[in-house]
Amino acid sequence: MVISKTASDSDVSVHSTFASRYVRSSLPRFKMGESSIPKEAAYQIINDELMLDGNPRLNLASFVTTWMEPECDKLMMDAINKNYVDMDEYPVTTELQNRCVNMIAHLFNAPLRDSETAVGVGTVGSSEAIMLAGIAFKRKWQKKRKAEGKSVDKPNIVTGANVQVCWEKFANYFEVELKEVKLREDYYVMDPVKAVELVDENTICVAAILGSTLNGEFEDVKLLNDLLIEKNKKTGWDTPIHVDAASGGFIAPFLYPELEWDFRLPLVKSINVSGHKYGLVYAGIGWVIWRTKEDLPEELIFHINYLGADQPTFTLNFSKGSSQVIAQYYQLIRLGYEGYRNVMENCCENAIVLREGLEKMGRFKIVSKDNGVPLVAFSLKDNSCHDEFEVSDMLRRFGWIVPAYTMPADAQHVTVLRVVIREDFSRTLAERLIIDITKVLHELDALPAKISAKINGVEKGLNGTVVKKTVLETQREITDVWKKFVKARKTQVIC
Template sequence: MNLASFVTTYMEPEAEDLMVEGLRKNYIDLDQYPQTAEIHNRCVTMLANLYHAPLQPGQKATGTGCIGSSEAIMLAGLAMKRRWKDRRIAAGLPYDKPNMVFGSNVQVCWHKMCKYFEIEIREADVSPDCLVLTAKRARALIDENTIGVSAILGSTFNGEYEDVKSIHDMLVEENERNGWNIPLHVDAASGGFIAPFISPELEWDFRLPNVKSINVSGHKFGLVYAGMGWALWREPEDLPDDLVFHVNYLGGDQSSFTLNFSKGAGNVVAQYYNMLRFGYEGYRRIMAASMENAEHLREALAATGYFTIVDKQHMPLVAFALINSSRYTCFDIQDKLKARGWIVPAYTCSSGAESMVIMRVVVKQNFSSHMANMLVQDILKAIETLEQQYILVETAIATPKEKKHFKDVVLAIQANLRRHQSGLTTRGVC
């Protein structure tokens, strides 16, 4: 079972049927398929309302569907760069050195965006005791050429929410002090479909006036198959109009602000199905159940005595590290679990905490408490095997080859194993 990926791998049969029907409809051909456009616009409006966009009665929300959060981040980055450039031109200031500020724990798409669009990367290092961007770390990197700061709602490394409000307040303070206009973007690829249902009181979205754009992945905790993301802007003026293209060669005037063009309507239809099918309460129950299963796994792993938990319980994600890695590493456990059919990634943390190796389990709606028990038992079996391998090597190294017959070496190894096995028994963790 793949516990590495955030991407949805299960949908209801009815949703799958609707996706198949939508595959043959070109999502961008609004004149031919006007209801697909209506479905898309309803999804944008529902998400804008979920994230507290300041919409007036009858006002159209500003946003677009994307292939995923990577495309959404590209679009948000373009909008931030263009608004910064326009302000610099209007003030008669140079605009050749734009920079973007984020933590070293960002997903790789942020590096792609900066490289593709010629934006200087200003990346704040993390640390073993704090694996995310903080207001203090961001403050040291911003200046008049900063097009924006990105805060992550759900870090890929350990699922932690960055303190969006603290970073927001710091930017408001610095903007007022220096006459800048640096916006805050929230990368809510994972947390955007969790926080509104699990932590509705948390202020991270358009309730904060300097949050100008948000991206979210429908194909993660939005519960749609791969290929669905969303980019939303606080108000229409936060998306420069000259970045929106108008075409009429499909039969009528159509606005477009995407990096892609033709694509099937299946994912958009599936997102709309989920929103209608589950509603707010349905999403809340699904996320609450996943959080409960994650907590069960977290407690079971901690009870083994082998691991320390490094996530902050913000998301249905469990990140953990070995307390003692002198005999074997998380990478060794990863290999043993793979042989048992589990894909549990082991990886080094980002810049500033590279020496820290952790493992991660993404707890999705199809991961049950029974599966959590099975996983912990297989982790303990992997550890027992690795301990025995270590003892074998240790015994062989300690045996002088010139003084003992091969049979004696084997007997010594077997005796050593028996002495250690009493310490390898599991402690009722499940």
């Protein structure tokens, strides 16, 4: 048998019980070892640690695809060593990307003439796609302002406070002011009227979200387009729209084909979508499509020839794998319009099962909408005794990862739980989750209620003054206190 090292060594060394038949000594955790170890040992050591990760299928926080057909898995593994950027060496992969761009452009009703190719590019996800779209808007705005002899010092983008963090990253990295439309209780998406009011001559675009991360709701892009057209007429500006369809871009065309949100609206100049969300591909693929060639400034496209033939490129990344592009093409031709519609309809049906189960409990208020991304966002009607963070924490005991979070300004007093319904979340799993949530509520009801002073976020300072804490600080502190209480009750030893 292997004699264990002292506990003080555990934070700097990696140990593996099963690997002892191959290697007996521990490995340094944060430095490379001096010598090689057998491949079996390396595999087992890593595999043992990975078992402690959550189950991706039960990760209901994520929109990202966690299951694909074995045939597609095989295609991805066969292409794992192909560099996506090397177009001369791998021309077929390049052709598949172009086919995907054109299929998605047609899906989004791009105004393409016969035999005209679409303008777009594959990315590692919607974050990179948004960066590229934002750069294009900023450059076009700068060129127009310079031609008019005007300042280019203060560009801004108008969004809702519900945007994903990648928009904040873009604004920070590329020095663009982010003008956010605040939310309010029971209205958790950007108000088009307020958004247009924030538009000024320095606005490079208005970003609309087709599928809010917070509650799955689609923003009203049609109303935004109409209001912005009127403002552009009055002011002489030509402020455009970008649609962040990361989650909803592969949903709306199949479930709500009559909904006008895409290139049918004249001010929509670019759209991003995540292939690794409802495009049904594993993490690592996104797309950005421009309305016309004129909407992507030519000077942003680089031409290289040191990998072979002349290769135009417009990406933030350079080398990356080809597997996800191939997988996206597989899904598009394998499923077709009918297949994608069936998947999305099934997701919506399972979301209804979960929503109705929660409503029957009588303890939750449903925050998500019927039309939108298939997810269920919900809050406790009464969280005076126990809150959503505690429900989230206790569900992890059953293996479920259900996030709890507070809404952005000015609805930060609202706390929400959210379950994302993906293709691999079956009706059976929905029913099982309902049962486990019921168990959690029963267990919470048996626990002591939160201290009233902490509920109100009020504590005494050192000098006797009253200190008012933020809602988030209070919720975190309450959750920490509750965790310590539960841990203290776990005195039983399992043999």
